[in-house]
Amino acid sequence: MLEVTDLVVRYGQATALDGVSLSLEPGEMVALVGPNGAGKSTLVNTLSGIVRPAAGSVRLDGRLAQVPEGRQLFAELSVADNLRLGAWRAAGGRARRDPARVYEVLPVLRDIAGQRAGTLSGGQQQMVAVGRALMADPEVLAVDELSLGLAPIVVADLARHLRELNAERGTAVLLIEQNARLAFDLCARAYVLEAGRVTAAGPSAELAESPEVARAYLGGTTGTEGVRER
Secondary structure, rough: EEEEEEEEEEOOOOOEEEEEEEEOOOOEEEEEEEOOOHHHHHHHHHOOOOOOOEEEEEEEOOOEEEEOOOOOOOOEEEEHHHHHHHOOOOOOOOHHOOHHHHHOOOOHHHHOOOOOOHHHHHHHHHHHHHHHHOOOOOOOEEEEEOEEEOOOHHHHHHHHHHHHHHHHHHEEEEEOOOOOOHHHHHOOOOEEOOOEEEEEEHHHHHHHHHHHHHHHHOOOOOOOOOOOOO
């Protein structure tokens, strides 16, 4: 579905991504974790075509939609209008800009469709951002910092929606997260990005048991806990 090979991105003389490779299979949920400044947002912006790489390649079979870091909604527009903007360039004209199909996945948005986005809670805004991306009918959903600034109970609810979306619609998810515990719980496979390079990759359970990864991202303990359904 998505294959990134030896990707290099530079801002002037600074190298943000240095030979990054990763893959995402159809219907898979994969996490990319790392600290601030590791290059996570640069990677997703490159996948979305916002940033041009200096070298390497990106192969995508299907459509990718991004849920950007910080939501980036139009605060003065209604929830419904924010959703419609997600389908502005999609084929199908006016019919494709009908949010009804997103309300089926995220029914809470129907109840607040007429509210201005700027009046919503952080969790509601994040749900609108996810719904806006879904309006493009993507095969791949790239979610940049799902948990940013949100309470754990809100994050758990959003994680449940992502899991249901993946299970019921087969949408592949690339979850870019600083919260490694959440990422490992949600995704069966993960990559660790540090200083623009992939330093570890493999099954999330194995990465969570790695002493190095645990010290850096799990507060010095191994194992995961949280939102995974067993």
